[in-house]
Amino acid sequence: MATARCILVSWLAVGALGLAVMPASMVRAAEQTDPGDRPNVILCMADDQGWGDVGYNGHPRLKTPTLDTMAATGLRFTRFYAAAPVCSPTRGSVMTGRHPNRYGCFSWGYTLRPQEITVAEALKAAGYVTGHFGKWHLGPVRADSPVCPGNSGFDEWFSSPNFYENDPLMSHRGKVVQTKGESSQVTAEAALKFIRQAVSQKRPFLAVIWFGSPHSPHQAVAEDREPYKDLPPKLQHYLGEITGIDRAMGRLRGELRELGVAENTLLWYTSDNGARAPGSTGGLSGHKGNLWEGGIRVPAIIEWPARISSPRQVDVPCGTVDIYPTLSAIIGIKVPNQPQPLDGIDLLPVIDGKLTERPRPMGFWVYPAKGIRTPSAEILQAMADEQRTGSRPAASAESHPATDGIAKRYSDKDLPGHAAWIDGNYKLHRIPRKAGKVDEKLFDLAADPKEQQDLAARDPDRAGRMSQALLAWQRSVVKSLNGQDYLRP
Secondary structure, three states: OHHHOOEOOHHHOOOOOOOOOOOOOOOEEOOOOOHHHOOEEEEEEEOOOOOOOOHHHOOOOOOOHHHHHHHHHOEEEOOEEOOOOOHHHHHHHHHHOOOHHHHOOOOOOOOOOOOOOOHHHHHHHOOOEEEEEEEOOOOOOOOOOOOOHHHHOOOEEEEEOOOOOOOOEEEEOOEEEEOEOOHHHHHHHHHHHHHHHHHHOOOOEEEEEEOOOOOOOOOOOHHHHHHHOOOOHHHHHHHHHHHHHHHHHHHHHHHHHHHOOOOOEEEEEEEOOOOOOOOOOOOOOOOOOOOOHHHHEOOEEEEOOOOOOOOEEEOOOEEHHHHHHHHHHHHOEEOOOOOOOOOOOOOHHHHOOOOOOOOOOEEEEOOOOOOOOOOHHHHHHHHHHHHHHOOOOOOOOOOOOOOOOOOOOOOOOOOOOOEEEEEOOEEEEEEEOHHHOEEEEEEEOOOOOOOOOOOOOOOHHHHHHHHHHHHHHHHHHHHHHOOHHHOOO
């Protein structure tokens, strides 16, 4: 048991949590309820956990007792979608409520734009104390970066540039520290230190907890491999990492109850994209990296006992783009200068059981762009060496697109890359081929969740309507990409 118990270094003895207030013109509370009625918010995200990588979705071997309990007692989504089939873009969608292509976060290793307003900034201005813990992957974790967690709305942060393994180096507000323990436990304990302090100060909090597992390379500790000792080593490590996340979630939930804040804490768990081998899509087609269901449909659960008093299953299509607008509605905040449009919707009517159909479709688009190498251990070791010597080398392991300007102009005529449009039970794929040709495939996900029966030829009217709507949305995304959303009258 001791192998999985995490021991953190002395950074955890942090001082008072500061709240840097943004200009009043940026965010305001609108007819807010009593601050004591506002929920605490915890947003948890796994790294590459597929739809089938939980016990409650039928995995034959995986042990996820905490997540299974959450699914059995809270709000369980059956059709929850990551905004993108890879990590950085989906994480950007959580932060902004917008499709990541709108601000050029095309693939893994890409960043936010400083012009975007994040959910952390919005909640912070509404009186919440905010913290980020774990994988960031939306920019550097140097304190002087315009897109580090600290400059993206987080008061406290204990972050890694990308995925990380056991005994990880982490950046505590820009200073590298060495930790000891299983990676998910290290992350949860860091978050709990922050949560305890917020509770002691009687302040509502936002804790964003982004685990580094089960991303490869899979390095589960012995305790978490034990339930799978009869399986091949590769599977032992993969499943063991998810069991490690599950135990960390159990630790988190238990502490919330000990602190007496579980009742009015909104705890949201999901993954950043679908599975890659040896993970499970639960039989869905595709995998991490593409827009078939296996690449973007992910596990998702909300626990909020004060509002969700009995377990329910939600079949309405929902996604990571909905997190920001939902929290904004719950807390009652308005952002006058919020870049528009938001792609997400307020899911509070879904949470309350009053909405059974999504009022507008969901768009997806993989813009063809290579990911950017972001090796956490290498980057953090370089930062630690700089701190020790007091010098910063000219070259760094980090490489990111420019975040201080919008230099490139994109055409709304040429729309490269696979795109998809989900409208109710129907999903249209638009796949450009060579010589300007485009394949369009239509599926009824209610009858055919594995996307095997193309209905485009049998239902040309529906396919045509959805195709036009998808193209209009893509052109809207290009306008955002070119900076139109930041222009003020």
